[in-house]
Amino acid sequence: MDFPRRSFLxxxxxGLALAGLTQCKKSGGGDANTIVVxxxxxLSGGTATFGQSSHAGTQMAVDEINASGxxxxxxxxxxxxxxxxxxxxxxxxxxxxxSREKIVALLGEVASGRSLExxxxxxxxxxxxxxxxxxxxxxxxxxxxxxxxxxIDPFQGTVMAKFALAxxxxxxxxxxxxxxxxxxxxxxxxxxxxxxxxxxxxxxQSYSSGDKDFKAQLTKxxxxxxxxxxxxxxxxxxxxxxxxxxxxxISAPLLGGDGWDSPSLVEVAGKAIEGSFxxxxxxxxxxxxxxxxxxxKYKEKNDxxxxxxxxxxxxxxxxxxxxxxxxAGTTEGKALRDAIATTKDHAGITGVISLDEKxxxxxxxxxxxxxxxxxxxxxxxxx
Amino acid sequence: MEQFxxxxxxxxxxxxxxxxxxxGYTMVYGVLRFINFAHGDVFMLGxxxxxxxxxxxxxxxxxxxxxxxxxxxxxxxxxxCAALGxxxxxLAYRPLRSRPRLNVLITAIGVSLFLExxxxxxxxxxxxxxxEVIPKKNIEGLGGLYVSNTQVIVLVTTVALLVALRFIVMxxxxxxxxxxxxxxxTAATLMGVNNSVVISFTFGLxxxxxxxxxxxxxxxxxxxxxxxxxxxxLKAFVAAVLGxxxxxxxxxxxxxxxxxxxxxxxxxxxxxxxPSGYKDGVAFVILILILLFKPSGLLGKVEREKx
Numbered sequence: 197m198d199f200p201r202r203s204f205l206x207x208x209x210x211g212l213a214l215a216g217l218t219q220c221k222k223s224g225g226g227d228a229n230t231i232v233v234x235x236x237x238x239l240s241g242g243t244a245t246f247g248q249s250s251h252a253g254t255q256m257a258v259d260e261i262n263a264s265g266x267x268x269x270x271x272x273x274x275x276x277x278x279x280x281x282x283x284x285x286x287x288x289x290x291x292x293x294x295s296r297e298k299i300v301a302l303l304g305e306v307a308s309g310r311s312l313e314x315x316x317x318x319x320x321x322x323x324x325x326x327x328x329x330x331x332x333x334x335x336x337x338x339x340x341x342x343x344x345x346x347x348i349d350p351f352q353g354t355v356m357a358k359f360a361l362a363x364x365x366x367x368x369x370x371x372x373x374x375x376x377x378x379x380x381x382x383x384x385x386x387x388x389x390x391x392x393x394x395x396x397x398x399x400x401q402s403y404s405s406g407d408k409d410f411k412a413q414l415t416k417x418x419x420x421x422x423x424x425x426x427x428x429x430x431x432x433x434x435x436x437x438x439x440x441x442x443x444x445x446i447s448a449p450l451l452g453g454d455g456w457d458s459p460s461l462v463e464v465a466g467k468a469i470e471g472s473f474x475x476x477x478x479x480x481x482x483x484x485x486x487x488x489x490x491x492x493k494y495k496e497k498n499d500x501x502x503x504x505x506x507x508x509x510x511x512x513x514x515x516x517x518x519x520x521x522x523x524a525g526t527t528e529g530k531a532l533r534d535a536i537a538t539t540k541d542h543a544g545i546t547g548v549i550s551l552d553e554k555x556x557x558x559x560x561x562x563x564x565x566x567x568x569x570x571x572x573x574x575x576x577x578x579x
Numbered sequence: 580m581e582q583f584x585x586x587x588x589x590x591x592x593x594x595x596x597x598x599x600x601x602x603g604y605t606m607v608y609g610v611l612r613f614i615n616f617a618h619g620d621v622f623m624l625g626x627x628x629x630x631x632x633x634x635x636x637x638x639x640x641x642x643x644x645x646x647x648x649x650x651x652x653x654x655x656x657x658x659x660c661a662a663l664g665x666x667x668x669x670l671a672y673r674p675l676r677s678r679p680r681l682n683v684l685i686t687a688i689g690v691s692l693f694l695e696x697x698x699x700x701x702x703x704x705x706x707x708x709x710x711e712v713i714p715k716k717n718i719e720g721l722g723g724l725y726v727s728n729t730q731v732i733v734l735v736t737t738v739a740l741l742v743a744l745r746f747i748v749m750x751x752x753x754x755x756x757x758x759x760x761x762x763x764x765t766a767a768t769l770m771g772v773n774n775s776v777v778i779s780f781t782f783g784l785x786x787x788x789x790x791x792x793x794x795x796x797x798x799x800x801x802x803x804x805x806x807x808x809x810x811x812x813l814k815a816f817v818a819a820v821l822g823x824x825x826x827x828x829x830x831x832x833x834x835x836x837x838x839x840x841x842x843x844x845x846x847x848x849x850x851x852x853x854p855s856g857y858k859d860g861v862a863f864v865i866l867i868l869i870l871l872f873k874p875s876g877l878l879g880k881v882e883r884e885k886x
Binding site for chain 2: 241244280375400403406409439443
């Protein structure tokens with residue numbers, strides 16, 4: 197590995213040279229025998245289970261690729277950086293991975309807000325980025341080097357709105373985490389579809405990630421006597437929101453998106469979250485052989501833990517990158533980008549993935565409910 | 580109307596926690612004339628002590644009724660944090676006792692950061708669920724108002740600790756020594772007060788209160804992490820200043836005012852088009868207003884600086 201000072205100098209020189217000489221940039225990472233892939237994940241902090249799961253899935257894909265002979269005759273090395281679930285940290289570690297580790301592509305983040313921080317950096321440096329689970333539309337709009345292997349919030353919000361209407365719930369109240377682009381987007385698309393199709397929003401309140409007391413907002417929401425409450429934020433706050441809803445005598449079920457998918461949700465909320473619904477990328481109950489095979493292998497590697505959607509998406513993002521590197525025959529940024537962009541009918545764990553011209557995956561969503569502390573499959577909704 | 584009363588109740592219980600933390604700030608200030616900014620982090624350590632004590636002791640105390648095991652955990656956590664508070668004072672503040680007060684204040688900020696990041700190292704940065712020591716239940720028959728048993732326990736414990744504290748400060752010899760020290764440390768020494776012992780005791784007592792606050796807070800909002808003490812700590816500090824720093828009833832009053840204001844802002848600000856995120860800002864606006872118009876606080880006495 198380079199000495200820090202030397203690589204710092206090198207980056208500086210690259211920067212200077214970039215003005216006229218684009219040749220200075222290295223075409224691929226690592227030494228002659230490895231392909232270095234970077235990953236930014238929230239291994240600790242507020243949304244740690246997302247990062248830990250997606251990392252476990254990604255690592256599993258890397259191991260499988262290496263076990264079957266690697267890519268282009270080289271082994272793949274995954275370098276993972278923890279952004280501690282912090283806004284601001286994701287961009288910093290992404291820069292570090294690109295300038296210091298010379299990664300060929302970047303995988304991550306799960307949270308949309310943090311992906312939005314990394315995307316402009318990758319776009320500018322010409323490093324392809326694949327987000328496993330950022331569903332906010334703005335993420336891939338940053339530029340042509342940014343991809344995702346999941347569906348987007350307009351779809352997810354619409355799915356939940358359709359679901360609520362199909363259940364006969366006409367009055368829904370909304371709790372939005374204003375600090376998270378993901379939550380803001382999800383609420384927005386939910387409200388658009390829901391009100392256009394005969395539903396009424398009977399309360400619209402907001403909070404910020406990290407808050408613990410939601411009683412003031414929930415007391416206000418209770419006034420509208422909602423049939424259901426959309427809690428579009430991440431699992432940590434959602435757990436506390438569920439508990440406080442019940443403490444205030446609100447018995448309406450909660451609705452949410454894939455940001456709920458964490459065992460921590462049930463640990464914090466306990467009985468309070470029973471009977472609530474959320475949309476997700478995959479269900480571990482799916483009997484398809486490709487999924488069951490993935491679950492068995494994942495359990496072997498992770499002390500019997502059942503993979504969640506983030507693990508499956510992490511796995512898919514690495515597999516798509518691997519396939520693209522093979523197809524491109526090189527790890528050079530532009531060629532690799534083009535290869536990822538033409539991904540078609542990739543049989544992933546979270547569905548058949550084809551990337552559209554906006555670099556998004558169009559895939560069905562599943563709706564899960566919480567029953568006896570488990571996530572139970574309800575239905576699949578096609579795009 | 581019912582909704583408004585519910586909001587007041589929500590604010591009252593939140594304010595009770597702030598009051599409990601504010602007591603620790605105010606007491607240390609009353610005796611030593613400095614703000615112990617690490618207080619919010621002792622609060623966090625209290626919550627984690629409760630978490631680990633529950634893990635370790637529950638297999639042994641499983642047969643006991645829930646209130647008894649909860650009290651055991653609470654008292655043990657308070658004892659642990661009291662010891663920690665004394666240790667912090669001994670290692671970080673005592674060597675600086677004869678230095679300018681600003682040095683101690685800056686050290687306190689250092690201690691605060693030290694505790695937060697050491698906490699992250701030891702406990703991990705991931706949030707974890709706090710166990711339900713006493714099973715949560717809503718209290719019935721309040722005519723549409725909702726109050727849980729945990730909230731009532733919080734309020735009762737706060738009042739009990741407030742009374743106990745008032746008793747210690749006003750009726751015991753140690754309390755007399757604390758008051759003497761706060762008036763004039765040199766004169767107190769001349770009258771036979773052992774300053775070091777009194778200061779250690781003050782820190783121990785303040786930290787025990789913080790620990791109680793931490794556990795009660797975690798019971799209300801069952802998700803704990805190493806940075807959980809920052810915001811409640813700051814709010815409690817504002818509460819202490821609002822009530823008149825150094826004044827024990829003032830801290831309690833300040834805590835309640837901050838808790839209720841925050842809840843009302845969060846509950847009603849969206850009616851006039853302001854996001855509820857401003858609720859945190861309001862506490863600090865109150866701080867600025869108080870410092871501008873009544874720097875001694877609501878119940879504080881104006882003191883003339885001695886020359």
